[in-house]
Amino acid sequence: MTNTQKHTDFYDNEGKPAWKAWLTTTDHKRIGLLYFYSLTVFFLVGVLLGLMMRFELISPGKDLVEAQTYNGLFTLHGVIMIFLFVIPGIPAVFGNLTLPLLLGARDVAFPKLNLLSWYLYIGGAILALSTLLVGDGPPDTGWTFYAPYSVKTGTNVSMAVLSAFILGFSSILTGLNFLTTIHRMRCPGMTWFRMPLFAWALYATSWIQLLATPVVGITLLMIVVERWLGIGLFDPVLGGDPVLYQHLFWIYSHPAVYIMILPGMGVISEIIPTFSRRRIFGYKAIAYASLAIAFIGYFVWGHHMFTAGMSGPARIIFSVLTFLVAIPSAIKVFNWLATMYNGSIDLKPPMLYALGFIFLFLIGGLSGLVVGALATDVHLHDTYFVVGHFHYVMFGGTGFAFFAALHYWFPKIFGRMYNIKHATRAFWLLFTGFNVLYFPMLVLGIMGMPRRYYDYLPQFQIPNVISTVGSWITVAGLIYMIVVIVKGIRNGEKAAANPWNGLTLDWQTDSPPTKENFDVIPTVTERPYEYK
Amino acid sequence: MNTGASTFTQGVDTAFIVILSISVLFLVGITTAMIWFVIKYNRKRNPKPKDVKDNTRLEVIWTVIPTLLVLVMFYFGWIGYKPMRNVPNGAIEVKATGRMWSWQFDYQNGKQSNILVVPLGKPVKLNLYSPDVLHSLYIPAFRIKEDVVPGLNNYMWFQAEREGEFDILCAEYCGVQHSYMLSKVKIVPEEEFLTWFNTTETVLDTLESVGLQVLKKNGCVACHSQDGSKIVGPTFKGLFGSQRKVTDLQGNVKTVTADELYVERSIYEPNAEVVEGYNKNLMVSYKEQISPDEIKEIVNYLKSLNEKK
Ligand code: HEM
Ligand SMILES: [Cu+2]
Numbered sequence: 001m002t003n004t005q006k007h008t009d010f011y012d013n014e015g016k017p018a019w020k021a022w023l024t025t026t027d028h029k030r031i032g033l034l035y036f037y038s039l040t041v042f043f044l045v046g047v048l049l050g051l052m053m054r055f056e057l058i059s060p061g062k063d064l065v066e067a068q069t070y071n072g073l074f075t076l077h078g079v080i081m082i083f084l085f086v087i088p089g090i091p092a093v094f095g096n097l098t099l100p101l102l103l104g105a106r107d108v109a110f111p112k113l114n115l116l117s118w119y120l121y122i123g124g125a126i127l128a129l130s131t132l133l134v135g136d137g138p139p140d141t142g143w144t145f146y147a148p149y150s151v152k153t154g155t156n157v158s159m160a161v162l163s164a165f166i167l168g169f170s171s172i173l174t175g176l177n178f179l180t181t182i183h184r185m186r187c188p189g190m191t192w193f194r195m196p197l198f199a200w201a202l203y204a205t206s207w208i209q210l211l212a213t214p215v216v217g218i219t220l221l222m223i224v225v226e227r228w229l230g231i232g233l234f235d236p237v238l239g240g241d242p243v244l245y246q247h248l249f250w251i252y253s254h255p256a257v258y259i260m261i262l263p264g265m266g267v268i269s270e271i272i273p274t275f276s277r278r279r280i281f282g283y284k285a286i287a288y289a290s291l292a293i294a295f296i297g298y299f300v301w302g303h304h305m306f307t308a309g310m311s312g313p314a315r316i317i318f319s320v321l322t323f324l325v326a327i328p329s330a331i332k333v334f335n336w337l338a339t340m341y342n343g344s345i346d347l348k349p350p351m352l353y354a355l356g357f358i359f360l361f362l363i364g365g366l367s368g369l370v371v372g373a374l375a376t377d378v379h380l381h382d383t384y385f386v387v388g389h390f391h392y393v394m395f396g397g398t399g400f401a402f403f404a405a406l407h408y409w410f411p412k413i414f415g416r417m418y419n420i421k422h423a424t425r426a427f428w429l430l431f432t433g434f435n436v437l438y439f440p441m442l443v444l445g446i447m448g449m450p451r452r453y454y455d456y457l458p459q460f461q462i463p464n465v466i467s468t469v470g471s472w473i474t475v476a477g478l479i480y481m482i483v484v485i486v487k488g489i490r491n492g493e494k495a496a497a498n499p500w501n502g503l504t505l506d507w508q509t510d511s512p513p514t515k516e517n518f519d520v521i522p523t524v525t526e527r528p529y530e531y532k
Numbered sequence: 533m534n535t536g537a538s539t540f541t542q543g544v545d546t547a548f549i550v551i552l553s554i555s556v557l558f559l560v561g562i563t564t565a566m567i568w569f570v571i572k573y574n575r576k577r578n579p580k581p582k583d584v585k586d587n588t589r590l591e592v593i594w595t596v597i598p599t600l601l602v603l604v605m606f607y608f609g610w611i612g613y614k615p616m617r618n619v620p621n622g623a624i625e626v627k628a629t630g631r632m633w634s635w636q637f638d639y640q641n642g643k644q645s646n647i648l649v650v651p652l653g654k655p656v657k658l659n660l661y662s663p664d665v666l667h668s669l670y671i672p673a674f675r676i677k678e679d680v681v682p683g684l685n686n687y688m689w690f691q692a693e694r695e696g697e698f699d700i701l702c703a704e705y706c707g708v709q710h711s712y713m714l715s716k717v718k719i720v721p722e723e724e725f726l727t728w729f730n731t732t733e734t735v736l737d738t739l740e741s742v743g744l745q746v747l748k749k750n751g752c753v754a755c756h757s758q759d760g761s762k763i764v765g766p767t768f769k770g771l772f773g774s775q776r777k778v779t780d781l782q783g784n785v786k787t788v789t790a791d792e793l794y795v796e797r798s799i800y801e802p803n804a805e806v807v808e809g810y811n812k813n814l815m816v817s818y819k820e821q822i823s824p825d826e827i828k829e830i831v832n833y834l835k836s837l838n839e840k841k
Contacts, residue, residue: 149665154811236683277581308679309686323602334594340569344581366555373609375547379675382703448672450703453711
């Protein structure tokens with residue numbers, strides 16, 4: 001990147017060879033980009049596996065792969081999408097890229113630890129993908145590794161589980177880093193309630209990462225111990241308890257779904273005021289809602305186990321709590337909507353993705369209420385309804401928030417602008433494809449088709465065909481979006497420092513920022529988003 | 533039209549419709565507002581935003597109303613669910629075994645079947661049993677499902693309200709043949725049920741040798757083919773008398789002859805000698821299910837397979 005400004009931007013390698021300058025960097029922006037590129041690669045691998053599954057399901061019987069291969073496909077697809085894409089996702093990429101900028105700081109609290117997190121991430125990722133190539137075939141347990149099947153199967157479960165364990169450490173360290181950064185590195189004048197809402201969301205998320213991830217780490221290690229040493233923890237044949245595994249697994253993995261969605265909500269809370277030119281409505285309500293979600297989210301894990309043989313009162317309590325955790329999310333949606341009221345709305349791609357997020361997340365959340373209720377969950381648990389539901393939340397929610405963040409901070413990070421017209425078209429293609437792909441899954445679940453099915457009864461065929469066609473449209477949309485982004489990075493027009501007229505500190509510095517972010521550490525005198 | 537297939541159908545469907553209606557209301561309302569704002573307050577039309585102050589009353593309203601609504605949803609979910617856990621006295625008890633990858637139903641008079649036959653309008657309780665991994669017995673038409681957990685005595689019950697045949701599926705992932713772990717529940721009038729129930733003959737047809745019947749009854753054929761193809765375990769074709777390369781418990785590889793004793797060991801202690809190319813731990817011991825006499829019949833059947841070719 002040529003440098004016409006008075007300082008060099010953070011792309012300057014300062015005389016070092018490029019590979020060394022990047023692989024030993026402690027600059028939060030460079031680490032953010034390292035995450036961005038590696039995450040994108042894994043995401044695309046995951047999409048490819050999803051595409052293959054959908055192709056297999058276009059008609060009953062074998063279409064593309066054998067049953068065993070199919071089971072490996074959905075397991076790896078799940079592991080990649082969960083542990084390599086949505087969980088690190090927005091915090092690792094956009095948290096790293098922007099958190100110090102938003103807080104008016106020069107870097108995160110522990111820059112070297114930050115680099116270590118990325119190496120752990122890459123190590124875990126390589127381990128996960130190499131299950132494809134070494135050992136007795138990719139794991140075939142589903143991303144949940146439910147015992148006792150995960151203890152009995154001959155496939156390469158141990159390696160996949162170890163990779164999730166390592167990835168957990170990466171996540172814990174990022175959480176620790178962000179917590180310390182937010183506590184210690186805010187610039188003068190930035191009180192807690194003058195912090196941008198994305199920082200609030202990262203704050204709540206980091207607590208979950210720090211407190212919940214160790215539980216799943218230990219649980220996954222227990223699987224390895226059981227496989228290698230034959231110690232009976234979860235397999236009843238050895239004297240273990242399979243339901244215990246489910247409890248331990250979901251004690252982490254339910255809070256983890258809030259690790260996935262909270263940062264996405266934070267992104268939306270940045271974009272909507274900027275493109276409505278309105279102060280965000282209910283700043284405190286949104287900030288507290290993040291904390292409430294993080295807190296209540298710890299106590300709802302049992303809703304994954306309504307049919308597993310829990311006691312009656314436990315089922316009832318978990319159901320009530322599940323409904324309550326929906327409230328803070330609803331509050332956020334209402335406040336976003338109120339922020340648009342009387343605003344001056346500019347429907348640029350970031351805003352489009354943000355509104356797309358709201359719509360898809362609504363369907364995801366509302367379908368979540370259906371499975372949160374006891375009677376309906378008994379029918380829909382472990383069916384395609386659940387597959388539809390979590391894709392709406394994780395892909396329609398977090399995924400679209402990721403794309404929104406990308407289109408929003410793109411000029412800041414790359415100093416250039418993508419083609420707005422094509423980016424808008426790509427959005428519509430992706431959005432259409434998404435609904436054609438996943439809405440039929442909700443229908444299939446109601447009809448009674450279980451998930452993780454290599455083959456299905458003939459009555460389920462029509463929605464399956466529609467869904468498969470949807471997967472092609474979705475992938476076309478993704479490719480379109482990527483082409484627009486790559487072209488933008490390569491030879492987009494030079495962007496101004498603040499093309500969207502944002503008010504948060506990230507927009508008050510150069511694009512791309514200098515290595516140290518700010519020449520002079522700024523001082524904050526009012527809340528963010530005070531459009532007048 | 534409105535009579536559900538089981539007594540639970542209505543409660544579940546009511547809860548579903550209540551939640552769905554409220555949800556659709558919210559989805560349509562919010563989406564409409566969103567589109568309307570985008571049009572009305574578009575920058576071209578409305579270049580100057582108007583400041584709007586935070587409003588605590590509004591925040592309280594849109595916290596309290598959704599809270600009340602979700603509690604209504606919870607209530608309907610709970611009401612529809614409550615009867616599922618209260619088994620009426622006098623329910624017909626059937627032991628339902630889910631194993632990799634077949635279902636088996638044992639009635640109290642010793643009758644066994646691979647499909648579930650029950651009388652119309654009578655409560656039926658299924659005691660769920662798994663010898664290997666998790667399964668889940670799912671009858672979509674009846675709106676019920678419960679996990680079949682090894683080591684745990686889970687149960688479910690239902691009362692059918694309509695004659696006919698309905699699908700039984702396994703809903704908890706259980707390995708390579710998960711999507712083929714299917715069966716049917718057949719609802720018949722009570723007299724027809726009693727006739728069926730009191731014939732000691734099992735559903736298996738009598739042309740088959742006793743050995744094959746034992747293999748089918750215990751679900752062996754889900755994993756072992758009779759035609760030489762490899763499923764999960766080795767095929768039965770050409771097995772008897774052949775030389776087998778196996779790994780024993782100490783991890784030593786050796787070659788043994790598949791004689792009567794070998795067959796018995798493979799059934800009672802499946803992990804003691806695992807044939808090369810297959811996985812340990814996938815098969816469990818059938819010590820409780822298959823008697824030594826039955827093993828003799830199995831051996832006879834295996835021998836007959838060799839003669840056929
Ligand atoms: C074009 C993109 C995608 C396609 C075509 C796709 C397709 C599918 C299908 C068909 C299944 C169900 C497999 C089965 O139950 O038999 C599935 C499962 C899953 N998907 Fe996706 N998916 C896509 C993107 C994503 C994304 C972006 C995420 C996460 C952010 C995701 C997360 C998951 C997870 C966690 C599972 C569950 C795996 C398991 O059952 O263990 N998928 N996907
Ligand atoms: Cu099963």
